[in-house]
Amino acid sequence: MKGIAINIIAVILALLFMFPLIWMLIVSLKPDGVNVSALSDWVNLSDLHLHNYTKVIKDSQILRWTWNSAVIGVLTTVISLIFSSLAAFSFSKLPFKSRGLFYLVIVSGLLIPTEAILIPLYETTLHLKLIDNMWAIILPGLTNPIGILLLKQFMDGVPKDYIEAAQIDGCRNFGLWYRICLPLTRSAMFSVGIFYFILSWNNFLWPYLSITSQENMILSAGLPTFLSNNTMSLNLIMAASAIAAIPTILVFAVLQRQIVQGVAMSGIKG
Template sequence: MARILIYLLTLLLAVVFVIPLVWMFVVSFKPEGVSAITIKEWIDFSDLTLRNYTKVLTESQILTWTWNSLVIGVITTIITIAISSLAAFAFSRKSFKTKGFWFLLCVSGLLIPTEAMLIPLYETVLKIQLLDNIWGIILPSLTNPLGLILIKQFMDGLPKDYKEAAQIDGCKDLRMWWSIYVPLTRSAMISIGIFYFIMSWNNFIWPYIAINTEESMVLATGLPTFLANNVLHVNTIMTASAIAAIPTMIVFILLQRHIVQGVAMTGVKG
């Protein structure tokens, strides 16, 4: 009985979260002025049109913004995961005197709010001439220590026999990391990578400050600019929002199995 109640509650929560998403897509296909508030308007498919999508794609640079966000998200995710995995391997499997201090120093980065670093970060990027450049957005995003913490937790749960066997065979540290620990932590790295990608995709404050030209904007900053000029057009707003949501939805659907597996295995101790 308790399990049935849990399933019903889960189903109810899923419906609550899905309804606004479905409404957004329904309204995006409706003619301008039809907001599909009633159930009758929801199930009325006679007036569906692609005119809103044509308008958004032709009157804005949303495809360029989407491409910029995609490039930044992919590059940021790959580099951050590689750095986090290497650092996690060092903190989890290597022994050195100041390990506790350096790990605490890395983790303390989570305590510093982004807003507190905007001014010094802007001055730094300005001096190295990376304003209005995708690398001016990518490089500051590589310092998030959350991946380090989670991957280290995952590696701590792996048996130490792997390391001992590799050392007996004469395996060096870098080869050991690449050949043994990267495959074993793949699920955790994928789940953390999805988190980094979505976080990069939704990043607004720093790209808004660092990007000046419309062509170099990312979706999170370019979309509000376009919507501000169409604030009274609900269908246009929902269409632009639907286009912006599609890439992250695809990433989540394709990799959701790895998210669940990675989160579940991160807390397992060997």
């Protein structure tokens, strides 16, 4: 009986969390002016259509924004993973002077809020002539030290015997990283990669400031611009929000186990 009660509570909570999503989807399919505020509007499915979606796609560049977000997210994730894993390998397996000090300095970057560096970051980007360029979003995204912190915990768990055996066979530092540590921390790399991609996809403030043209905007920055111009049409707003939510829903549905592992990684000691 206890298990049945827990399952019933879990289903109720799941429905409560899904309610806003279901409401958004139904409103997005309703004619303009119908906001599903009454129960009769919910059960009436005869007036559902895709006109709101076609209008959003026609009147905005939401598909281009989604593509930009995907490209920037993939590039940021791949480059960040390479840099983070190399740095984590250095701090974990290579003895050098002031290693603890350098690691402390890098990890302390987590204490600095993004808002505190916006002005110097904008001035630097402007000086490098990267304003309204996707690299203005990608390059600052590579400085997040969370990947170094997490991957180091896993590389600390790689047995020293493997490293010493490879060194006896003549394997150099790059080979130790590529042939030993990288395969043994593949699951951690995958989880950190998902974490990086989610951070890039949800990034709003800096892309909103650094991108000036609509065709170069990412989804998180372009969507508010479209919504601000259509505040009187709730149905269009919900259609645009649904289009923006579909990629993240698909990613979560396919990679939910890895995403949960990525969220729990901060509590794992390698």
